Each structure stands twice: as C-alpha cells, then as structure tokens.
Amino acid sequence: MTGRVALIGAGPGDPGLLTRAAIVRLRRADLVLYDALIDEGILKYARHAQRFFVGKRAGRHAVTQQAIHTLMIRAARRGRNVVRLKGGDPFVFGRGGEEVLALQRAGVQYEVIPGVSSALAAPAAAGIPVTHRGVASAFLVVSGHDDDGFTSAVSQVVPNGVTIVVLMGLGRSSAIAEALIGRGWSRDTPAAVIVDATKPEQQVWRGTLDELGSDTIDIDATGPGTIVIGEVVAIGARTADEITAEEKTMAAKV
Amino acid sequence: MTGRVALIGAGPGDPGLLTRAAIVRLRRADLVLYDALIDEGILKYARHAQRFFVGKRAGRHAVTQQAIHTLMIRAARRGRNVVRLKGGDPFVFGRGGEEVLALQRAGVQYEVIPGVSSALAAPAAAGIPVTHRGVASAFLVVSGHDDDGFTSAVSQVVPNGVTIVVLMGLGRSSAIAEALIGRGWSRDTPAAVIVDATKPEQQVWRGTLDELGSDTIDIDATGPGTIVIGEVVAIGARTADEITAEEKTMAAKV
Numbered sequence: 001m002t003g004r005v006a007l008i009g010a011g012p013g014d015p016g017l018l019t020r021a022a023i024v025r026l027r028r029a030d031l032v033l034y035d036a037l038i039d040e041g042i043l044k045y046a047r048h049a050q051r052f053f054v055g056k057r058a059g060r061h062a063v064t065q066q067a068i069h070t071l072m073i074r075a076a077r078r079g080r081n082v083v084r085l086k087g088g089d090p091f092v093f094g095r096g097g098e099e100v101l102a103l104q105r106a107g108v109q110y111e112v113i114p115g116v117s118s119a120l121a122a123p124a125a126a127g128i129p130v131t132h133r134g135v136a137s138a139f140l141v142v143s144g145h146d147d148d149g150f151t152s153a154v155s156q157v158v159p160n161g162v163t164i165v166v167l168m169g170l171g172r173s174s175a176i177a178e179a180l181i182g183r184g185w186s187r188d189t190p191a192a193v194i195v196d197a198t199k200p201e202q203q204v205w206r207g208t209l210d211e212l213g214s215d216t217i218d219i220d221a222t223g224p225g226t227i228v229i230g231e232v233v234a235i236g237a238r239t240a241d242e243i244t245a246e247e248k249t250m251a252a253k254v
Numbered sequence: 255m256t257g258r259v260a261l262i263g264a265g266p267g268d269p270g271l272l273t274r275a276a277i278v279r280l281r282r283a284d285l286v287l288y289d290a291l292i293d294e295g296i297l298k299y300a301r302h303a304q305r306f307f308v309g310k311r312a313g314r315h316a317v318t319q320q321a322i323h324t325l326m327i328r329a330a331r332r333g334r335n336v337v338r339l340k341g342g343d344p345f346v347f348g349r350g351g352e353e354v355l356a357l358q359r360a361g362v363q364y365e366v367i368p369g370v371s372s373a374l375a376a377p378a379a380a381g382i383p384v385t386h387r388g389v390a391s392a393f394l395v396v397s398g399h400d401d402d403g404f405t406s407a408v409s410q411v412v413p414n415g416v417t418i419v420v421l422m423g424l425g426r427s428s429a430i431a432e433a434l435i436g437r438g439w440s441r442d443t444p445a446a447v448i449v450d451a452t453k454p455e456q457q458v459w460r461g462t463l464d465e466l467g468s469d470t471i472d473i474d475a476t477g478p479g480t481i482v483i484g485e486v487v488a489i490g491a492r493t494a495d496e497i498t499a500e501e502k503t504m505a506a507k508v
Binding site: 009011012014015016017018019020021023024089090091092093095096097098100101112113114115116117120121123124125127128129130131132133137138139140141142143149150152153154155156157158161162198232235 | 404
C-alpha cells in the first residue's frame with residue numbers, strides 16, 4: 001500500500017485555468033491540503049477526498065509548515081493519495097521547494113504538477129504582456145511579502161531596466177513604490193495593480209510608480225493582488241482611441 | 255456573424271498541462287493557427303477545425319508575423335472562431351502583445367488564455383524551485399534567442415543575485431554562459447539545462463556555469479530547451495544520499 005503526494009498548482013483563480021493533470025489528481029485524491037485563495041470550483045473536483053485548509057487566515061498561519069509536512073508524510077505512508085494544492089504555481093514563492101525536500105527526506109513518492117502562475121496570468125488578464133519587442137526583453141518576479149526580501153531582490157536590478165512583477169505585495173504597495181523610487185526608478189514608470197485576476201470580480205488599477213506610492217490607489221484590495229511595473233504596462237493601456245491613423249489604414253487593408 | 259480570436263498558451267509540452275479553458279476553445283474552434291512545438295495530443299482537441307502551422311521551421315519563419323495577423327483578422331471577420339495556439343504562455347516572448355495590438359487595431363474581438371510557461375514548468379520538472387527561502391528571492395526570465403537582447407537584459411542585473419531562467423537559448427548556451435561569466439558571475443554557479451521539459455523524452459543536464467560555457471554538455475538538443483542558472487539548481491540536485499543524518503532522524507519521527 002503505497003501512497004503518494006502530488007504538489008499541484010491551482011492557477012491564478014479562475015477554475016478554467018486548472019490543468020487537466022491537476023483535475024486527474026484531484027479526482028482520485030483521498031486527502032487535499034489546500035491554501036487560501038483556492039476557489040470552491042476547484043475543490044469540487046476532489047469529491048471523494050477529505051479536505052483540510054492549511055493556509056493563512058488573517059495574516060496568521062492556520063497550520064505550521066512543519067505540520068503540513070507531517071500531515072502529507074503520514075497520510076502517504078498510510079497509502080493515501082495526497083494532493084497539496086497551492087495557488088498559482090507550487091514552486092513560485094509557494095514553499096514548494098521546502099515541501100519537496102521534506103518528502104525526499106521521508107522517502108515519500110511525490111510529483112510536482114506546475115500551474116499557471118499569477119506572475120504571468122495576472123498581467124495577461126489585464127492585457128499586459130510582460131515582455132514586448134523593443135520595450136522589455138526580460139522580467140523579474142519578486143515577492144513583496146517582506147520588506148527585506150523585496151529590497152534585497154530589487155537591489156539586484158538596475159533601475160528602469162526590466163519589467164518587475166510583484167506577487168503578494170498588495171498590502172505594501174506604497175512601500176514597494178517608494179523603495180523603487182528610492183533606488184532610482186523613474187516616478188513616471190507605468191504601473192498596474194491587478195486584484196482577483198482572472199476571476200469575475202477582477203479589478204485593474206493603472207497609474208504611475210509615483211501614484212502607486214501615494215497610497216490612494218482606487219482599488220478594493222481584499223483579494224490577492226499582483227503589481228506590474230514597467231513600460232509594458234502602457235502597451236496594455238493602449239485603447240482603440242490611441243491607435244494611429246496609419247495603423248487604422250493598415251488594418252483596413254487586411 | 256461575429257467571429258473572435260482566442261490567443262491560447264498550450265503549456266510546456268505535456269498535453270496534461272493544457273488548461274480546461276484552452277480545451278473548451280479548441281473544441282469549438284473553426285481555425286487553429288499553431289506554432290512549432292505544439293504536441294499532436296493538444297491539436298486533437300480541435301477536431302472540427304482547419305489547422306495551419308505558422309511557426310518556425312529550420313530557423314525560418316514559415317509565415318510572417320504580418321501574415322499571421324491577416325489570417326486571424328480575416329477569419330474572425332468571416333465569423334469564424336479562431337484559436338491562435340502558442341507554446342507555453344502567449345505573453346512570454348511569444349509576440350502575443352503584437353498580435354493583440356493587431357486585433358485591437360482591426361476591431362476584432364479577442365481573449366487571452368494564459369498557459370503554463372516553460373519558464374516555471376521546465377525547472378519544476380527537473381525538481382528546481384525558481385525561488386527558495388534563503389537561497390533566491392526573485393527570478394529573472396529572459397530570452398536567449400538573440401545576443402543583443404540577452405546581453406542587454408542581463409546587464410540589468412547584478413551578478414550572482416537572482417535566479418536566471420533563459421528561454422530559447424539552447425543553441426547559444428555556450429555564449430550565454432560566457433556572457434554571464436564576463437559580467438562577473440561565478441564560474442561555479444550551478445546551472446541546469448532541461449530539454450523537452452514535461453514530455454516523456456525529457457532530458458536534464460546539471461553542471462556549473464563554467465561547464466555550460468565549455469560547449470561539451472552531454473545532452474541531445476533537438477527539442478526546446480530551458481536554461482536555469484543560480485544556487486536554486488543545487489536544491490533540485492540534492493538526492494537522498496545528501497540528506498543529513500539529523501534530517502533523517504527528524505523525518506523518522508514524523
């Protein structure tokens with residue numbers, strides 16, 4: 001009787017962005033350990049499973065990381081199919097690496113099913129390509145969760161050079177903008193905030209880095225948020241009104 | 255009669271990593287314009303559609319970017335459901351931004367369905383978390399396709415600071431390693447190359463930046479490849495043999 005653990009990325013929010021591989025594992029799961037931000041429409045696939053919420057609530061860990069490891073390992077040793085379900089992709093700021101190491105140490109079989117990361121899907125949902133010819137040839141993904149980590153990461157990039165995508169930084173958006181401006185980023189750099197990306201309640205705010213720092217951005221920030229900073233944000237902001245006459249003529253010829 | 259275009263990310267290779275939303279659009283598609291590297295197992299969902307290969311073959315564009323725009327716009331104007339199918343995520347080095355702008359200019363309805371990007375899935379498939387507590391708090395995604403773009407992008411980051419993920423750089427892996435070493439990256443930095451990630455024929459090479467530059471890496475590189483450079487590569491390389499006695503004792507107590 002050999003159980004195993006599947007570390008699965010549940011994607012950015014929309015249940016339609018779950019992968020087929022994730023659905024297959026959820027359907028045969030005996031136990032699902034899920035984080036905050038997992039949609040009920042995703043959990044419904046695990047109809048035969050016990051489901052435990054092990055995420056954060058009101059800023060506190062409901063269950064410690066060590067306890068999550070213990071739950072996974074014990075259940076797998078009892079022959080159960082365990083799904084560890086994480087928002088986005090399990091290896092992007094998801095502590096997936098730590099969970100894999102714990103499973104390796106315990107000799108438990110596991111597999112990792114990548115998911116659609118909010119780092120890409122949230123900008124996409126707002127029409128923002130993270131790279132664009134002649135505008136940005138690279139993007140940096142960083143966690144905004146803690147001040148030291150963010151400051152340390154952005155100190156590794158030259159100001160105004162690449163697109164920056166900040167996950168888990170919504171509660172600190174003002175400090176994040178100030179930190180970048182303090183490091184030499186232009187106050188006029190286009191910035192966007194996407195909350196509840198890919199869900200019906202999605203909200204998008206657009207402005208500049210300066211405005212992001214002013215703490216008066218007009219968005220109701222209870223859901224998860226992604227911040228995008230860089231010239232690519234302005235590409236997404238181009239509307240039909242901004243299309244040039246020459247471009248319209250070209251399009252009409254098609 | 256109003257047609258529309260769905261720009262869809264097909265994921266890194268494994269058809270199981272296609273999203274539900276992508277499958278729904280493929281099933282009702284009248285026309286699919288697909289790139290190289292799209293698996294036959296993915297195209298089979300589009301059973302009612304005409305399928306056109308518009309990708310690169312032997313380093314040449316089979317169809318120009320402008321012609322792709324024209325095909326999409328004309329078909330949508332004739333009321334057809336068009337799927338523009340791209341490997342990975344459509345907005346990561348996929349020229350998805352250009353295609354969206356062309357559709358906007360033409361007044362054609364469109365939607366973007368994000369996909370699982372190889373930038374994350376390829377490292378994950380090799381067991382490498384792109385971020386890990388205390389090791390890397392950010393990662394830079396860059397195209398290795400052209401020398402100028404790569405050099406320009408990596409000149410924006412401080413050496414040895416963040417994880418670097420290089421897409422489309424397999425044919426230039428030696429030049430990429432040399433460029434990083436030339437900019438001050440340590441020759442001992444762990445590096446990995448993942449070819450045909452997530453597919454049965456997946457191959458993984460592990461070594462150092464120095465070895466990556468030596469052009470003697472032992473990998474058969476006909477499929478698409480992802481290069482990962484940074485200390486996180488060593489986490490993925492930890493095997494059962496490398497687990498410490500203390501860790502084993504802890505795991506045994508679970």
